[in-house]
Amino acid sequence: TIGDVLSRYKIQKGFNVLHPMGWDSFGMPAENAAKSNNLDPKIWTEENISVMKSQLEKLGLSIDWDREISTCSPKYYKHQQKFFLDLYEKGLVYRKENYVNWDPVDKTVLANEQVINGKGWRSGATVERKKLNQWFFNINKFSDDLLNDLESLENWPSKVKTMQKNWIGKSFGCELDFEIQGNSKVNKIKCFTTRPDTLFGMSFLAVSVDHPIAKFYKDDKDFESFRKECSKTGTTEESIAQAEKLGFKTNLTAINPLDKSKEVPVYFANFVLMDYGFGAVFGCPAHDQRDLDFALKYKLEINPVVKPAEEDNNFKVDKIAYTGPGVIFNSKFLDNLKVPEESIISTIEILEKDKIGKKKINFRLKDWGVSRQRYWGCPIPIAYTKKKEIKKVPIKQLPIKLPENIKLNVSGNPLDHQEDWKKIIIDGEECTLETDTLDTFVDSSWYFLRFCSPKNENEGFSIDDVNYWMPVDQYIGGVEHAILHLLYSRFFTKALSYQNNEFKISEPFQGLFTQGMVCHETYKIENQWLNPEEVTSNNGKDYYLKKDTKKKVIVGPSESMSKSKKNTIDPEKMVESYGADSVRFFILSDSPPEKDVQWSDQGMQASYKFTQKFWNLNTELKKIINRNNKKNSKENKTNVEMSTFTNQIIKKITYNLENFHYNVIVANFHEIYNFLNKLKQHEISNIEDFKQNYINILVVMNPVLPHLISECLSELEVKNTSFWPEINTKYLEEKSVNIVIQINGKKRDLINCDKNISEEELFEKLKAKEGLRKYFKGKQIIKKIYVKNKIVNFILK
């Protein structure tokens, strides 16, 4: 509805508007639903699409159905496979072993969201960490661009930009090598740090259990049990947060590169991540809380090297690490450097000069793993030779279509069992197809480009179309896409334009609006969710089962509508009972579009009443207009009122449309009704003028209530309705203004006078005011503030 209002408005303003709709139709829900109902995912998906499409059509949305696309169609994913190969050639796609959440019962990889309390959401089995060969997109390559270009996105909510910024997580520091003693095969361990200036406070070195040096301990039973302990807490977020810092002391020691006389123990530690930095950190307990917790547990030294102020020479750290600004001390040649502005840069310079380390920028952003061991997704256009070499599937052999009518209830990836499908001949050589499919986020990372050329069979998009339409002027979506989808789409756009002189779009979405959800209360009885249609209430507080009104229903909080909680309203039924415009009007009326809407029958009925009332009013106004057909060109008072109101309301509605204040537009419509409903009782002398104003009002109401308004306009026999009225500023010039009279900053009166009244004249008027005298009695005016046409404030003593 929000998008439809916008596109109708822009069309009326004369823009060429592309307002498409498509179906992001691959993914787990279809596969799982098909599995449990013994259906083909394709049929299940197509049925859903047709239901949803008919719902959207009934709402009367101005969608260009000629451009409809569906990501599960080979016509769409054929091009996606080409893009995959294109990125592969550019070196933006690679295959690597990585840890994944592995469900040992279902034999599949799970996304983090599918791991609940450490267990697989379907099987209930304890999830394991497993190393698997996976396909990755090198999103990291664009870390800097993805971060810096956020600044150019002026029409994005800053909330989303901040979230992306934190997600990318750029940090400045240095890498440095530590000399290691105790094992002749380990000479050095490389660490990344943002605080090289605290190096003199180092009291241990910790590495991840997945660090390459772990191989020297694989026969140590104690280490193996420690490693298992770590991987148990490894993947779920909550457990990480609660996890205690655990260490396994090795026989190794590390030498402080700035003070070779100092040796510290080397630990394996559960808090060190292999996939950030180099999987190794040096610990400075005095100035890092995590290091301090570890040091306290294993009774390691705590050596402060930053003091808050010059004079704090005996500064000590007890249970809370000091991470604030200050001055370096206890650090020989680094002493007296100011923290942080001098200390970090200076230390890096010293480390670089001595060839111990070098400046480095690290990103939290990890490369995007796109492999899924699932059937219902886009096949990856790669095959393997008998020698396990990677072969690209030649373009002329694309698309690699998914096999149809296959058995889904098998363990692991159903495609793995498709022996015939897997066989492919490439350049005369017999190969085996990749059975992983692409993450559905890949499908949604470029669909906006496809909308520009939805029927182009040779290419995913044609460059001319894309240059004409892109970037998307206004993107509307839920805030839940703030990071994943919106970041992936930004990456994909950059990846396509990389090494491509024709495609020069660097950002896909110029404007972003994050809208709220439609919510409804939830109802439950004996642990079963109930649909709102199954319950009834006579006071709006206590709810009962419709079938058995003695049974009380438990009312839960309002949540965004979902099938699983059954708190949904069928839009088709609503449209049938109230009409599409009333439904739109209600959705917009309740809250600002960025906030959630609470669905209520009362609100729905109120909106329905409004559309009925307005239709009746239109019938009355039509009669007035037709009855009074004699020509009288003279404007009377009512005509002037009408013109003034019309121009004011056009201005307001235009402003509110431009700024997404759609709920205020609903208020504007009530104003219109209330005004016209009163005005109709008055004598109108120039009926033609009145009619023109009324048409203009109807025209600006059109984006919100398109069906009703188009009917009203055709009743008046208006032919051209697709325009946006110009504002006649003559009627916006107010002849008189209301001036607020304040005394000592408090409002005491309101006075209506001519616009641009002089200060002297105004004060003369005020003197005559009976009601104000009492305030001035026995007081002296020490100051007068007069803001022209607005306010006057007297300071009395």
Next chain:
RNA sequence: GCCCUCGUGGUGAAAUUGGUAGACACAAAGGACUUAAAAUCCUUGCCGCUUGCGGAGUGCCAGUUCGAGUCUGGCCGAGGGCACCA
């Protein structure tokens, strides 16, 4: 723990740059029309005396200002994001 956003009547909410707080609606109460209902329209809305007027008032405490829902600092509360990121 860190980061972000937000606190306005019984409810959803308005309030373009600091300048009439509560537009517009929902719910409630009262009234008009009607035999009655529906529909429609009007009034009320916190505290005090009750034509009218006076007072308090935008989470709490302070500050800046002639003037603060709006700006600054601190606190309290709610929601969202991230999370051993070195």
